[in-house]
Amino acid sequence: MDASDGQGKGILAAAGVLFPDGAGRVLVVRLPYDRQHPVAVPGGGWEPTDLSPRETAVREIAEELGFTPRLGRLACVDWALFPTRPPIVAYLYWGEPLTAEQVAAIRPDAAEVGGWVWLTAEEAGHALPPRLSRRVTACLRAPRAAGPLELEDSRPVGHTLQALPAEGPAPEYTGLAAAPTLVAQDAGATDRQPEPPMDRDTYYATRPRIRAKARALFTDREGRVLLVRLRPYEGPRGEVPHWTLPGGGVEADREAPRAAARREIREELGWDVEPGRLLVLDWQPGTAADPGADPATGRDTAVLVYVFDGGTVTGALLESIALQEQELVEWRLCDPATARALLSGPSWGRTAAALAARERAGGPAELVRGRMVGPAPADG
Numbered sequence: 001m002d003a004s005d006g007q008g009k010g011i012l013a014a015a016g017v018l019f020p021d022g023a024g025r026v027l028v029v030r031l032p033y034d035r036q037h038p039v040a041v042p043g044g045g046w047e048p049t050d051l052s053p054r055e056t057a058v059r060e061i062a063e064e065l066g067f068t069p070r071l072g073r074l075a076c077v078d079w080a081l082f083p084t085r086p087p088i089v090a091y092l093y094w095g096e097p098l099t100a101e102q103v104a105a106i107r108p109d110a111a112e113v114g115g116w117v118w119l120t121a122e123e124a125g126h127a128l129p130p131r132l133s134r135r136v137t138a139c140l141r142a143p144r145a146a147g148p149l150e151l152e153d154s155r156p157v158g159h160t161l162q163a164l165p166a167e168g169p170a171p172e173y174t175g176l177a178a179a180p181t182l183v184a185q186d187a188g189a190t191d192r193q194p195e196p197p198m199d200r201d202t203y204y205a206t207r208p209r210i211r212a213k214a215r216a217l218f219t220d221r222e223g224r225v226l227l228v229r230l231r232p233y234e235g236p237r238g239e240v241p242h243w244t245l246p247g248g249g250v251e252a253d254r255e256a257p258r259a260a261a262r263r264e265i266r267e268e269l270g271w272d273v274e275p276g277r278l279l280v281l282d283w284q285p286g287t288a289a290d291p292g293a294d295p296a297t298g299r300d301t302a303v304l305v306y307v308f309d310g311g312t313v314t315g316a317l318l319e320s321i322a323l324q325e326q327e328l329v330e331w332r333l334c335d336p337a338t339a340r341a342l343l344s345g346p347s348w349g350r351t352a353a354a355l356a357a358r359e360r361a362g363g364p365a366e367l368v369r370g371r372m373v374g375p376a377p378a379d380g
Contacts, residue, residue, distance in 0.1 A: 010252045011210045012088040013302070015057035016043025018075055018139060019095040025118035026140070027098075028127060029064070030182045032114035037129040038176055041092070041136060042113075048208050048288035048301065052368045053091035061095075065116070066107030070096040073375045074366045075139040076149035077281055079256045080131060085204050087252050089212065089304060092139060093374075117181040125171035126178035133171055138164055148363035150278045152256045158308075159277045159363060210302040214261035215247030216275055216310035217354045224333040225351060226313065227342060228268065231329050243332075243342040245307065245351060257306040265310070269331075270322030276309035279357040282350040282367040290369070307354045307364075346370035 018041060019027040031038050044060035046053060054071060061069045072094035081087045108116060121140045125133050134154035142149055146163035149156065156164045176183050218226040230242045246268050250260040261275040284303040287293045321331060332342075336355070340348045349370020357365050366374050 010086055011212055011250075011304075012086050012204070012207055013046035013053060013056075013090075013210050013304070014044060014088060015046065015053040015060065015091040015093065016041045017057050017061055017069060017071065017093050017095040018136065019069070019098055021097060021118050023118070025120050026124055026136070027116060028119050028124060028179065028182075029108070029116045030114040030176070030179075031112075032110070037132075038114075039127040039129075039179055039182065040132065041128070042116075043092075044112075045207060046210070046302070048286055051285050051289045052283045052373060054093065054366070054368075054373055057091070057093050064109055064112045066109070067102050067105050069098075071374065072096055073144075074148040074281075074363075076135060076147065076151050077364070078135050078151040078154050080153050081254075081256065085200070086207075086209070089210070090135065092135060094139075094144075115182050117179055119179060122171070123178050126174045127176070127182075128173075129175075130170070130173050133173065134168070137168065137171070141168070145362055148281075148366065150363060152258070157258060159361075208301065210304055212250040212252065212257060212260075212304045212306065213248060214250055214257040214264060214275075214306045214308065215245040216261055216265055216308050217245060217279060217351065217358075218310035218313050219355075220313055220315075220318070220333055222333075222335075224335050225339045225355075226310075226318075226331060227334055227339060228323070228331045229329045231325075231327055241329075241342075244347055246310075248327075250306075258308070261306065261308050268324045268328060270320065271317065273310065276311055277357075278306060278364045279309050279354040280305070280307035280350050280367060281364045282307065282346065282353075282370060284346060284369060305350060307350055309354070309358060 027042065028039055029042055031040055042061050042064055043057055046056045050056040050059060057071060058069060061067065075092045075094050078090045079087065106116065119127060121137065125137050128136055131154045135151060138149055138151060138154065138156060142163040146160065149160045150158040151160065156166055226246065227243045228246050230244065246265055247261055248264045250257055258275055265271050265273055282305040284305065285293055286301045323331060334342060339351060343351060346369045350367055353365045353367055353372065365372055
């Protein structure tokens, strides 16, 4: 089912950066307003004017630390569900090692950053709050060629399970005690620590949200792509046929993208199949960041599209398709040229990227509006 009616909306988004140094340590910062979990990696929340999470990461570093970083590959994407707060999708990037000049030029915004220090992987594992600790530890332990990692609740899923166990060691959380230099920087600051600008519930209620969709790439033995046509609905598109890969909106308050892909495939096609490797992450900015965004597809906010590998389907499986008639009109197997003619530009871009991702190992391609951004994923 498609998410154009608002289903799937309600997801927070954030981006952070892992800056390594020559000794294998990573940069962490102290949050002066957070007494419960004061240690974090640099980064912050997505804003509607950010064209992508990559842009969010660059903006946040410039605001927090006073310099413009150069980002490398996406390290991981993590989808976390919470019982008492909105779900969040977190992008974590590798930053290029900082030069001596950049380090010397760090000028923290005192309201955002109360200090910074380099920590070893072990120290960071103890200093960071548990969920973030698992996320960062996974990135530091996995081979770079395995990335970008796919995580759910900061635990490996999908192809990441080939590089890391489902449940790795959980470092004991000690917070500032694992970062004595930050404690020293904080000495005597108790009376002047700023209060959080608002309580957590208010903060979450005021943060902008995104939508997410989960789709699957199915092909037959000839390499033709399975597309479905959505039933026309009232709106700017009118009766124009709208073709897409099978899938639809993530029910943000109750499922992660993998579960959404599994559910949508069952609902739309009548197949009970397990999604394969995550092939593509495609960020579709809203009109606040991109005036060229298509309002007919619901771009009042950003939409993150996950594309999973559905694999090669047999004739018998195709014959068993039971279309969800309330949503879909027909299905078709299309060679790449036909698929390109039927799909919108961004939709074809992510489909082509997904086909290419099948030919290599490692994690998903990072796209914005169907176009690759950042360094290409390494071959495994």
